[in-house]
Amino acid sequence: MKNRLVFTCVACISFVVAQHSIGAQTIDWKAIGDEAIKLLQEYVRIDTSNPPGDTRKAADFLAAIFEREGIPVTRYESAPGKAIVYARLKATTSPAAGKPIVLLHHMDVVPADRSQWKIDPFAATIEGGEMRARGALDMKSLGVAHLMAFLTLKRQHIPLVRDVILLAEPDEEIGGAMGARWMIANHFAELDPEYVLDEGGFGSGDLFAPGKLVYGVAVAEKKILWLKVRATGVAGHGSQPHDQNPNDRLLRALARLLAATEGASPAGHESSLVETMKARVGTLAANKFTNAIQRSTIAVSWVRSGVGDPPRPSQRHRHPDADPVRHRLERLPAARRQELRPLPRHPLRGDRRLDARRRRARADRRRQGIGADSL
Incomplete structure (x- = not known):
């Protein structure tokens, strides 16, 4: 778990800055890993199950860290309980070499059926070097890796050729309307990024050798296609099943x-x-x-x-x-x-003329105040 967090943190920093910018820096990666584990446990213990998707306590947790580090932080609320955290490190060169890089993660998690868990899903239990908890993988661990990269840039005074933004948003697990999409619609000017680092691969264990992690280099994405299928039928009562359900x-x-x-x-x-x-x-x-x-x-x-x-x-x-x-x-x-x-077409469904007569009869009964279920 610690190795994954540190590796992702290093990857984020390497992407943000040129290699020569951190060559002279002495960074205690072990200390960063220890701090990351502690923060991740605290973060996971904040139940942000969606629904209801209340992220205010998680936003308080992140905002307090930024304020303690002297990093300006802004909070938005897209809907009641849907808190968003926005922090920004300014480029140290003028003018900046390009648009900002956004480190993006979501604070909400899918609900956990406690009866299906052997342990408390929000206890952040560590067993065999792995944290077993709801949200540990999707995606508070990456959020903490982003956070540690962000804090390291600030603490080590690493030169930045562009602004770096950390954005923690809600509502991802149910479509993101009140999270990333809301920010784009209402505060895109505060983002306007050139790059966004979001969730992706988390490494595959035991793929090439027991106990070893493998991180793939992504050169393309498997595309997604959303389909919605609607079926129509005749309303009825559960005690009276019929062939047009x-x-x-x-x-x-x-x-x-x-x-x-x-x-x-x-x-x-x-x-x-x-x-x-x-x-x-x-x-x-x-x-x-x-x-x-x-x-x-x-x-x-x-x-x-x-x-x-x-x-x-x-x-x-x-x-x-x-x-x-x-x-x-x-x-x-x-x-x-x-x-x-x-x-x-179902053989018992009848022809269109009969269906039309039935619809007219039902409409007549409704006008007369007679419920269809009473017949």
Whole structure:
């Protein structure tokens, strides 16, 4: 854990300044590592689970450190409880060589189901040299590495050819509308960066040798494509299931989408670097992190359905046909294709004229104050 923090801290400093700028500096990296561990434990113990995503205590923690170090700090609040921390070190050369570098991390974490943890997820327990806690990896450890790099630049009076900004934001775990996107929309002039260092690889353990960390050099990113699928149906009561339940349609559609890329590898790369690496290092496929970068993947990450208890599912949005879904899937790299066809109309659904008569009858009953569930 300490080695990862120090390594990331060194990488940040090296990116920010030219090598000759720190050549004459005597930096006690062991002391930095010890301080980083202490700060990380304190930071992780602040529960910033999202929802609700209250980051005010975490912002207090970071702001107090900056104030103690004599670094100007600004706090924003994009929404009640959504605190943002902004600190800036000015370039020591005039004029600056370029726009600022932003060290960016998010303070919120996904909730932890304590019943599924053997230890308190917010106790910052260290076992076998590793911290086991919610937020230790995603992404308070990187936040502390950024913080230590930032403090080291200030403490060692390292010459800066451009401004360096540390930005800690909320709301990342649920889309970032009140975090990074809010800052861009409302305070971009205070940022306007040339480079942003954000979360990424954390090193892969035991990949080449037991107990050894490997950090890859990223030359490209695996791209992301967000898809939203809506299914419509007839509302009803949970005690009276019927054949027009949108949940059933959605489950079938999602199953087909997941099957479309199961086991697929990037098209056109069978003899490329990926295949060469797979042949030399068999553990690439066994490691869940390196396995995912070798192929196209689909993950169902968010599902919502129905209102009431028991729920009465009835989305009133249009269900997209298969064409745009297939079009997007075909643009994903995959060695194996699977034809996607629209789901057939249910044989019991009836014709359009009958459906129209039923809709008119339901509308008449509503006007007369008769609930559909009472019939």
